[in-house]
Amino acid sequence: MTSGTFLGIPRRHRHEESPLRGETSFPKAAKTALANDQLRRNLKHATGTIRAKRALVVNEMPDWEQLRDAGAAVKTDVMARMPELLEQFEAKVIERGGVVHWAADAAEANAIVTELVRAQGVSEVIKVKSMATQEIGLNEYLEEQGIAAVETDLAELIVQLGHDKPSHILVPAIHRNRTEVRDIFLSEMTGVVEGLTDEPKQLAMAARSYLRAKFLSAKVAISGTNFGIAETGTVGVVESEGNGRMCVTLPETLITVMGIEKLLPRFEDLEVFLQLLPRSSTGERMNPYTSLWTGVTPGDGPQNFHIVLLDNGRTNALADQVGRAALHCIRCSACLNVCPVYERTGGHAYGSVYPGPIGAVLTPQLTGITGHDDPSASLPYASSLCGACYDVCPVKIPIPDLLVELRARAVDADRSRTIPGGWDAAMRAAAWVMSDAKRFAAVEKTLAVGRLVAGPDKLISTLPPPGSAWTRTRDMPAPPKQTFRQWWKESHPEGSIARSADPADTEQKDGHR
Amino acid sequence: MSSREVVLGRIRAALAADTDAPPPVPRDYVRVGADAPGTEPVLEQMIDRLVDYKAIVDRVPAGEAAALGDAVAAALSKAGARSVVVPSDLPADLVDASGRDERVVVADGRPSVLTPTELDGVDAVVTTAQVAIAISGTIVLDGKAGQGRRAISLVPDFHLIVLHADQVVSTVPEAIARLDPIAPLTMIAGPSATSDIELERVEGVHGPRTLHVLIVG
Numbered sequence: 107m108t109s110g111t112f113l114g115i116p117r118r119h120r121h122e123e124s125p126l127r128g129e130t131s132f133p134k135a136a137k138t139a140l141a142n143d144q145l146r147r148n149l150k151h152a153t154g155t156i157r158a159k160r161a162l163v164v165n166e167m168p169d170w171e172q173l174r175d176a177g178a179a180v181k182t183d184v185m186a187r188m189p190e191l192l193e194q195f196e197a198k199v200i201e202r203g204g205v206v207h208w209a210a211d212a213a214e215a216n217a218i219v220t221e222l223v224r225a226q227g228v229s230e231v232i233k234v235k236s237m238a239t240q241e242i243g244l245n246e247y248l249e250e251q252g253i254a255a256v257e258t259d260l261a262e263l264i265v266q267l268g269h270d271k272p273s274h275i276l277v278p279a280i281h282r283n284r285t286e287v288r289d290i291f292l293s294e295m296t297g298v299v300e301g302l303t304d305e306p307k308q309l310a311m312a313a314r315s316y317l318r319a320k321f322l323s324a325k326v327a328i329s330g331t332n333f334g335i336a337e338t339g340t341v342g343v344v345e346s347e348g349n350g351r352m353c354v355t356l357p358e359t360l361i362t363v364m365g366i367e368k369l370l371p372r373f374e375d376l377e378v379f380l381q382l383l384p385r386s387s388t389g390e391r392m393n394p395y396t397s398l399w400t401g402v403t404p405g406d407g408p409q410n411f412h413i414v415l416l417d418n419g420r421t422n423a424l425a426d427q428v429g430r431a432a433l434h435c436i437r438c439s440a441c442l443n444v445c446p447v448y449e450r451t452g453g454h455a456y457g458s459v460y461p462g463p464i465g466a467v468l469t470p471q472l473t474g475i476t477g478h479d480d481p482s483a484s485l486p487y488a489s490s491l492c493g494a495c496y497d498v499c500p501v502k503i504p505i506p507d508l509l510v511e512l513r514a515r516a517v518d519a520d521r522s523r524t525i526p527g528g529w530d531a532a533m534r535a536a537a538w539v540m541s542d543a544k545r546f547a548a549v550e551k552t553l554a555v556g557r558l559v560a561g562p563d564k565l566i567s568t569l570p571p572p573g574s575a576w577t578r579t580r581d582m583p584a585p586p587k588q589t590f591r592q593w594w595k596e597s598h599p600e601g602s603i604a605r606s607a608d609p610a611d612t613e614q615k616d617g618h619r
Numbered sequence: 620m621s622s623r624e625v626v627l628g629r630i631r632a633a634l635a636a637d638t639d640a641p642p643p644v645p646r647d648y649v650r651v652g653a654d655a656p657g658t659e660p661v662l663e664q665m666i667d668r669l670v671d672y673k674a675i676v677d678r679v680p681a682g683e684a685a686a687l688g689d690a691v692a693a694a695l696s697k698a699g700a701r702s703v704v705v706p707s708d709l710p711a712d713l714v715d716a717s718g719r720d721e722r723v724v725v726a727d728g729r730p731s732v733l734t735p736t737e738l739d740g741v742d743a744v745v746t747t748a749q750v751a752i753a754i755s756g757t758i759v760l761d762g763k764a765g766q767g768r769r770a771i772s773l774v775p776d777f778h779l780i781v782l783h784a785d786q787v788v789s790t791v792p793e794a795i796a797r798l799d800p801i802a803p804l805t806m807i808a809g810p811s812a813t814s815d816i817e818l819e820r821v822e823g824v825h826g827p828r829t830l831h832v833l834i835v836g
């Protein structure tokens with residue numbers, strides 16, 4: 107299959123390795139994660155805490171909905187005017203003494219960064235936590251080239267020293283508890299004091315002294331950016347610990363990797379996003395530190411500034427309505443924390459550096475898909491479609507709608523294949539049942555059987571296949587005593603005014619004729 | 620073809636089918652607060668937010684140069700600071716106050732700047748600020764008079780900021796309007812902090828572990 111729509115998602119031809127893609131499908135990976143009680147406890151605590159904090163600081167904003175509307179509109183504007191805004195941004199950065207590079211894919215971005223680091227003659231660089239550099243596997247690439255990239259965000263450092271992968275956009279080491287962190291520090295960190303306890307305060311101070319020497323001597327730093335402002339060429343990093351300020355301020359050379367969708371048209375737009383982002387992300391009114399810089403400022407900060415504008419699948423996504431909507435994402439991670447699926451499986455199950463609800467949409471859009479066996483193809487099903495992710499999204503990305511659309515495309519694509527996939531069969535069966543009132547009524551009656559299978563707690567905990575795929579990992583509520591249609595019939599006797607509003611009844615009559 | 624042309628070409632192709640102009644951005648969020656900059660409700664909110672972030676806040680009556688000097692000296696002494704870095708254009712009265720109690724004062728800037736390692740050897744830093752935002756307890760430094768390079772307010776462990784009441788605005792849009800986009804900006808909301816280990820908040824990771832704010836007026 108080389109042309110035509112498959113899943114309605116960009117086609118991918120090669121099975122290249124990428125931190126964007128998983129190796130196993132979501133259901134398989136989730137099964138392993140669900141079996142890990144410790145992980146589930148950590149996640150429940152973490153997501154619950156951040157959810158509560160966010161709700162508190164969002165509720166105190168009388169104009170939250172207006173800010174969301176403005177945020178969404180700004181992003182729509184960015185997507186529509188991307189070429190002109192990128193060119194404007196580029197011109198402004200150059201005008202202010204910066205150097206702009208363009209990278210069509212991960213390989214190119216990695217090569218550009220490596221060359222820039224080499225030109226400074228160093229074999230170690232410091233890094234600010236950044237999704238864009240994770241997405242291109244920059245650290246691994248630099249390591250192959252003999253350059254050590256030291257993560258300076260505490261959580262990223264824990265992940266890096268633990269030879270692990272991040273599991274959350276905001277708090278990447280959330281799957282680790284304090285004892286694990288101490289063990290990692292003791293075995294991997296040089297110069298750690300004897301008798302390090304697992305007190306978070308002690309652990310943070312150990313990281314402080316470990317990193318301070320690196321901050322003070324580093325010649326090159328690499329960062330991502332939260333915003334790139336077209337009007338002024340300004341870029342910014344939003345953070346808490348001060349490691350970001352260290353990286354973007356102290357070294358002589360700063361290399362910033364920016365996804366092309368991170369644009370904001372005007373400096374003024376910061377007033378919207380500097381309100382939406384911290385409250386949605388960490389649940390704070392404002393994060394402790396935000397650094398904004400424009401090119402080079404003589405006598406203050408890095409005197410060589412390079413920015414790498416990264417495509418890496420973003421233009422694929424832009425060409426598709428679902429993908430374009432997903433590109434609005436400002437990576438606040440609010441949707442992860444409210445997602446019942448994420449809360450139980452954690453980030454690793456998604457296989458991508460972008461986990462959770464937004465990852466389920468964005469990942470397949472960025473990577474493209476080779477077919478059903480592609481791990482990215484299973485991601486649109488990693489959702490209960492409860493809608494919580496949309497409610498918290500600061501830029502109003504309709505994630506549930508996008509997931510439904512992707513699922514529908516999968517079904518459509520299957521329809522044209524000679525051997526139907528599982529979903530196709532199920533959906534066709536459902537369509538056959540639902541398109542005929544009598545069949546639908548017959549199926550409804552069988553639902554009552556479900557109540558017999560269920561125990562006294564009204565939960566069904568074991569079902570034969572295909573229901574077992576669901577009940578293996580959670581209980582299924584027993585079907586209600588009555589279906590809606592049964593209830594309607596009983597409570598609306600013949601001749602009542604609402605009768606004609608029930609089209610199914612009309613059809614039944616037609617059938618009797 | 621350069622990658623620049625490749626990427627821009629792909630974007631243009633991706634957008635080719637679109638003809639509709641995007642709708643205008645609605646800006647009916649709160650732009651200007653109910654209370655004017657520097658008024659009592661605004662200052663109260665600012666202080667409340669700062670304290671919530673574990674910053675230390677003191678108020679100093681306006682127009683009393685002696686009181687401000689005393690407050691600066693007292694804050695530095697209380698923090699146990701024996702050396703302090705100041706921007707070379709910090710007002711003279713603040714420099715004098717910083718040097719009380721036999722503290723060593725180092726001016727950064729003209730004629731020379733301190734290396735990161737030298738800065739690391741200094742206990743405290745005193746700066747002014749450009750603007751502060753009450754709704755989110757944020758103080759913005761832009762490197763203009765009295766604020767110095769970004770590095771000096773980052774490396775020492777104790778940061779003392781002198782803020783004038785009329786610099787405290789209510790909302791984020793009011794603050795953004797007062798900023799020079801080209802200047803390197805640092806927004807500070809409380810001292811450095813992390814919650815990366817089991818979400819337990821720890822103050823002071825890499826930036827100053829203590830933030831002390833003096834509000835004049």
Ligand code: SF4
Nearest residue numbers: 435436438439441499
């Ligand atoms: S999709 Fe929305 S809620 Fe989720 S990370 Fe992106 S901006 Fe935040």
